[in-house]
Amino acid sequence: MSEILLQIDGREVKAKEGMTILEAAQSAGIFIPTLCHHEKLEPYGACRICTVEIETRGRTNLVAACLYPVEPNLVVRTRSKRVDKVRKMLLELMLAHAPDSPKLQDLAQEYGADKTRFEKEPSFCILCGLCVRYCAEVKKKNAIAFVNRGPRREIMFIPEIAAKECWNCKECFPLCPTSALQANYLLTEAIMALPPSRTGV
Numbered sequence: 001m002s003e004i005l006l007q008i009d010g011r012e013v014k015a016k017e018g019m020t021i022l023e024a025a026q027s028a029g030i031f032i033p034t035l036c037h038h039e040k041l042e043p044y045g046a047c048r049i050c051t052v053e054i055e056t057r058g059r060t061n062l063v064a065a066c067l068y069p070v071e072p073n074l075v076v077r078t079r080s081k082r083v084d085k086v087r088k089m090l091l092e093l094m095l096a097h098a099p100d101s102p103k104l105q106d107l108a109q110e111y112g113a114d115k116t117r118f119e120k121e122p123s124f125c126i127l128c129g130l131c132v133r134y135c136a137e138v139k140k141k142n143a144i145a146f147v148n149r150g151p152r153r154e155i156m157f158i159p160e161i162a163a164k165e166c167w168n169c170k171e172c173f174p175l176c177p178t179s180a181l182q183a184n185y186l187l188t189e190a191i192m193a194l195p196p197s198r199t200g201v
């Protein structure tokens with residue numbers, strides 16, 4: 001695999017062909033915030049909090065660092081006015097769903113995001129997909145899935161699988177950037193504990 005030289009925040013960084021900007025930055029100890037990224041999972045590109053500014057072939061663009069592959073002579077800025085503005089707006093939108101998430105609150109402080117900017121829609125889930133993808137890709141159990149479309153999209157434990165697989169696993173719990181996953185699991189457990197006539201089974 002050939003070596004690629006790029007510049008991140010004014011520093012020359014050596015990366016391997018096929019690496020993303022995020023991987024190159026992490027290998028050089030340069031921090032880029034992420035919410036839907038996990039090193040064991042395929043890149044997903046859902047949260048966009050990893051947005052960075054790049055300069056290539058004379059053009060400047062905003063890209064998701066967890067998806068964009070490194071190129072020779074790429075110039076990357078992990079913080080700029082445009083980057084910070086995008087991250088601030090994304091955080092304000094996510095905080096409308098999960099206003100009490102400590103992870104979002106920390107980021108909000110860093111980027112000056114106002115958690116009251118958008119009307120609250122506390123679904124508590126920011127649809128990062130970490131739980132769904134970890135269960136499918138790493139555990140190969142598919143005990144959690146996305147259901148519905150558009151604004152009604154949410155995660156759901158599949159009770160028949162969760163009853164068998166989740167009680168001694170719960171590896172997805174610490175991945176959730178909000179408390180949505182734990183709350184959803186408790187609800188599933190309560191439903192599973194109901195007598196069959198009450199669950200409609």
Ligand code: SF4
Nearest residue numbers: 125126128129131176
């Ligand atoms: S429940 Fe948590 S981990 Fe799962 S998609 Fe929602 S925010 Fe992400």
Ligand code: FES
Nearest residue numbers: 045047048050066
């Ligand atoms: S971490 Fe890159 S889009 Fe979520």
